[in-house]
Amino acid sequence: MKIDPIVAAKQFIDKNFSNCQGAILAGSVVRGEATETSDLDIVIFDENLTSSYRESMFDFGWAIEVFVHNLTSYKYFIEMDCKSAKPSMPRMISEGIILRDVGILESIKKEAKEILEKGPEIWSKEMINTKRYFITDALDDFSGSNNRAEDIFIANTIAYLVHEFVLRTNRQWIGSSKWIVRALNQYDENFTEEFVAAFNVFYKTGEKKKVVQLVDKVLEPHGGRLFDGFSLGK
Numbered sequence: 001m002k003i004d005p006i007v008a009a010k011q012f013i014d015k016n017f018s019n020c021q022g023a024i025l026a027g028s029v030v031r032g033e034a035t036e037t038s039d040l041d042i043v044i045f046d047e048n049l050t051s052s053y054r055e056s057m058f059d060f061g062w063a064i065e066v067f068v069h070n071l072t073s074y075k076y077f078i079e080m081d082c083k084s085a086k087p088s089m090p091r092m093i094s095e096g097i098i099l100r101d102v103g104i105l106e107s108i109k110k111e112a113k114e115i116l117e118k119g120p121e122i123w124s125k126e127m128i129n130t131k132r133y134f135i136t137d138a139l140d141d142f143s144g145s146n147n148r149a150e151d152i153f154i155a156n157t158i159a160y161l162v163h164e165f166v167l168r169t170n171r172q173w174i175g176s177s178k179w180i181v182r183a184l185n186q187y188d189e190n191f192t193e194e195f196v197a198a199f200n201v202f203y204k205t206g207e208k209k210k211v212v213q214l215v216d217k218v219l220e221p222h223g224g225r226l227f228d229g230f231s232l233g234k
Contacts, residue, residue, distance in 0.1 A: 001061065005029040008060040009040050010099055020046040021071070022105045024096030031095065039063035043092055045104060047071050067092070071104065078115065085120035085174045119171040128169060132219055132226040135161045139215050139225070142208060152203070155211065159199055162218055166191065169222065
């Protein structure tokens, strides 16, 4: 049986990073969303390291992913997360439970929280139009296709593009995999229900109408579908 995640994380730190200046337990166990396959996400801050690294292992009855940084290297990963609008590192630091701290983590957690609250950079009009074009292109492929195998993967692309469009045009963080739905829920639970329902109908029955209606509803406030007149790099 797995021991308590906090106990396991503390024992892991004592065993492997006894001289670190800070350690945070993050992830699903902290949010109360752990499943049978959940792991422990542990962020380590060690001033003696010359570079950061990530490592996965089994120990103390848990799958453990450890993200190891010195006192400045984490900033690079936060910057990369902000550019991709997927705030993995700021989220882990902000929501995480402090397991060890010599007085460095208050300012680091404050920085991460402020980044999350600020949201990603605002999309330009040009970027919005570019995304409208690519969503339109995928939707046309979807509507015109009679190949079930191709339909499935076009739908996957549309789902990602639409979630990204909705969130970024409202200056919200996006996600991937399970975080697509989580990020949408954090923004608008009602829209998320509509989004999931439309794609669920398609995947179950092959009916495309609700997906097409959803996409048009999302694009409409920004000018609708875009093909004629679109130019990129001219």
